[in-house]
Amino acid sequence: MAERxxxxxxxxxVGALFPDRKAVAAAGIHKPLxxxxxxxxxxxxDSIVVSGGYEDxxxxxxxxxxxxxxxxxxESEKQVAHQELTRQNKALALxxxxxxxxxxxxxxxxxxxxSSGMNYRYDGLYxxxxxxxxxxxxxxxxxxxxxxxxxxxxxxxxGVQSDVPEDDAPAPVxxxxxxxxRLALVNRIKRDSKVTKAVKKMHDDTCQVCGVRxxxxxxxxxxxxxxxxxxxxxxxxxxxxxxxxxxxxxxxxFDYGVFAVNDDFSLVGTGYEGQVxxxxxxxxxxxxxxxxxxxxxxxxxxxxR
Amino acid sequence: MAERxxxxxxxxxVGALFPDRKAVAAAGIHKPLxxxxxxxxxxxxDSIVVSGGYEDxxxxxxxxxxxxxxxxxxESEKQVAHQELTRQNKALALxxxxxxxxxxxxxxxxxxxxSSGMNYRYDGLYxxxxxxxxxxxxxxxxxxxxxxxxxxxxxxxxGVQSDVPEDDAPAPVxxxxxxxxRLALVNRIKRDSKVTKAVKKMHDDTCQVCGVRxxxxxxxxxxxxxxxxxxxxxxxxxxxxxxxxxxxxxxxxFDYGVFAVNDDFSLVGTGYEGQVxxxxxxxxxxxxxxxxxxxxxxxxxxxxR
Numbered sequence: 001m002a003e004r005x006x007x008x009x010x011x012x013x014v015g016a017l018f019p020d021r022k023a024v025a026a027a028g029i030h031k032p033l034x035x036x037x038x039x040x041x042x043x044x045x046d047s048i049v050v051s052g053g054y055e056d057x058x059x060x061x062x063x064x065x066x067x068x069x070x071x072x073x074x075e076s077e078k079q080v081a082h083q084e085l086t087r088q089n090k091a092l093a094l095x096x097x098x099x100x101x102x103x104x105x106x107x108x109x110x111x112x113x114x115s116s117g118m119n120y121r122y123d124g125l126y127x128x129x130x131x132x133x134x135x136x137x138x139x140x141x142x143x144x145x146x147x148x149x150x151x152x153x154x155x156x157x158x159g160v161q162s163d164v165p166e167d168d169a170p171a172p173v174x175x176x177x178x179x180x181x182r183l184a185l186v187n188r189i190k191r192d193s194k195v196t197k198a199v200k201k202m203h204d205d206t207c208q209v210c211g212v213r214x215x216x217x218x219x220x221x222x223x224x225x226x227x228x229x230x231x232x233x234x235x236x237x238x239x240x241x242x243x244x245x246x247x248x249x250x251x252x253x254f255d256y257g258v259f260a261v262n263d264d265f266s267l268v269g270t271g272y273e274g275q276v277x278x279x280x281x282x283x284x285x286x287x288x289x290x291x292x293x294x295x296x297x298x299x300x301x302x303x304x305r
Numbered sequence: 306m307a308e309r310x311x312x313x314x315x316x317x318x319v320g321a322l323f324p325d326r327k328a329v330a331a332a333g334i335h336k337p338l339x340x341x342x343x344x345x346x347x348x349x350x351d352s353i354v355v356s357g358g359y360e361d362x363x364x365x366x367x368x369x370x371x372x373x374x375x376x377x378x379x380e381s382e383k384q385v386a387h388q389e390l391t392r393q394n395k396a397l398a399l400x401x402x403x404x405x406x407x408x409x410x411x412x413x414x415x416x417x418x419x420s421s422g423m424n425y426r427y428d429g430l431y432x433x434x435x436x437x438x439x440x441x442x443x444x445x446x447x448x449x450x451x452x453x454x455x456x457x458x459x460x461x462x463x464g465v466q467s468d469v470p471e472d473d474a475p476a477p478v479x480x481x482x483x484x485x486x487r488l489a490l491v492n493r494i495k496r497d498s499k500v501t502k503a504v505k506k507m508h509d510d511t512c513q514v515c516g517v518r519x520x521x522x523x524x525x526x527x528x529x530x531x532x533x534x535x536x537x538x539x540x541x542x543x544x545x546x547x548x549x550x551x552x553x554x555x556x557x558x559f560d561y562g563v564f565a566v567n568d569d570f571s572l573v574g575t576g577y578e579g580q581v582x583x584x585x586x587x588x589x590x591x592x593x594x595x596x597x598x599x600x601x602x603x604x605x606x607x608x609x610r
């Protein structure tokens with residue numbers, strides 16, 4: 001089997017059009033002819049096809065909420081079972097952990113393009129920046145993935161030149177080396193808000209899970225974790241009652257849903273039995289946000305339903 | 306005292322010219338009239354003036370190596386003592402930890418501009434992405450800081466349009482909200498190389514310092530830490546003998562020089578007495594790189610000299 005190619009495919013520019021899935025596959029952009037996700041559970045996903053199958057999916061060109069695979073009846077296309085974090089869903093989730101880009105192919109909606117016989121368009125690279133699960137309209141749990149356009153491929157003026165149709169905007173030429181360099185740079189920038197600073201201070205930079213307090217030559221070091229995430233579609237607030245003070249290890253574990261916090265502040269998750277969240281006077285935590293994190297990110301809970 | 310302003314100053318565009326330091330201060334860009342670094346040891350630095358004082362400083366417009374303050378004889382301007390990680394130096398170092406931008410003002414070198422009576426130019430926002438210390442030409446230790454231009458203010462074509470002088474290139478218009486959004490996005494992207502993947506696998510994602518092995522629903526989670534950093538001016542290689550497998554907590558502590566590894570693989574640093582780096586057969590570590598990290602990042606060692 002040929003090696004899975006992550007990233008752009010040589011010779012296929014962003015915006016390339018294809019008549020059908022066979023042509024998309026032949027170009028090396030998305031190889032499966034039926035499946036929406038191309039990937040494996042131990043390597044990650046290299047491409048997806050967005051066909052707008054789920055009613056509640058969101059797509060504004062830059063940010064895309066994509067629903068995972070499985071649990072649908074083949075004939076009726078209705079959701080008849082919970083989706084699982086296995087196979088293609090796990091592949092796409094792995095992209096978040098590994099920082100791998102996904103090629104995104106969209107079904108064309110522009111009637112002018114469609115009339116020329118072209119039905120699919122390669123829309124470039126996206127990153128999986130989050131995933132969670134939630135009840136779909138059927139009541140069964142579905143996995144949802146947030147994909148965001150590679151920021152170095154977004155023309156800086158895109159947000160301003162709204163009179164230029166996005167499809168016609170020229171893709172800026174950036175070499176892979178430049179993109180990698182900038183990505184490496186911005187990965188080292190973590191910005192604090194007044195809110196996150198305040199929470200860290202209330203806890204004296206002590207992890208609310210394990211009690212560790214890291215100290216560097218610059219002083220104590222901790223991280224602020226939003227309980228209900230900021231940004232689409234969660235839209236959690238940047239307020240102190242939505243933030244925990246964690247060490248980097250527990251920040252990672254919280255974000256991946258390894259543990260959660262009950263309404264009585266006891267911790268839940270394998271290995272967290274009998275533990276309680278450390279709290280300090282003055283730091284109120286909103287129970288609604290804890291519930292949101294449990295229901296959307298705490299995967300052990302979901303698996304045991 | 307007025308609140309310290311981080312980031313752009315309203316009404317002062319990138320490229321703004323000033324006749325003297327007094328005018329730079331009056332505009333709110335860099336308030337001290339003499340000091341190169343404006344900042345405080347508990348808030349961070351809001352601006353610097355680059356005047357090219359140190360012979361071995363590097364500046365290609367996008368990346369700037371800046372030497373810290375102190376230890377110089379006022380009259381001869383020669384280095385006569387070690388610099389310390391206090392006051393303005395600590396302020397600038399804090400920007401790395403807090404992700405705060407620094408306004409950079411450069412002395413003008415273009416004779417045409419100079420002849421118009423303008424001596425200083427506001428060059429926009431930079432991030433402190435690294436700091437370390439090393440012996441200067443005098444033999445005394447100096448602190449050095451790597452500053453990198455805000456990637457969202459760099460025109461995407463900058464690396465390509467080399468015929469356009471950088472000073473004349475129009476600054477792309479990006480709103481603060483857009484920049485924050487993209488920064489938040491790229492902060493969530495961490496990319497692995499083949500080399501870092503290989504090291505994580507050799508250690509089965511177990512931290513070489515504390516032995517912890519974090520597990521998420523996607524599998525084990527560890528981080529790869531380069532011993533001698535990649536990139537200017539260190540230019541450490543992306544090779545397995547220059548990488549350690551660490552948990553996120555020890556990755557932070559290693560990068561901030563809280564501990565280091567001796568040539569016999571014993572750990573050194575407060576709280577690390579008697580501990581030894583966990584090793585596995587097949588993962589060779591280059592002792593030169595360990596020495597480089599000790600000499601440049603291990604600040605406890607330097608403070609005790």
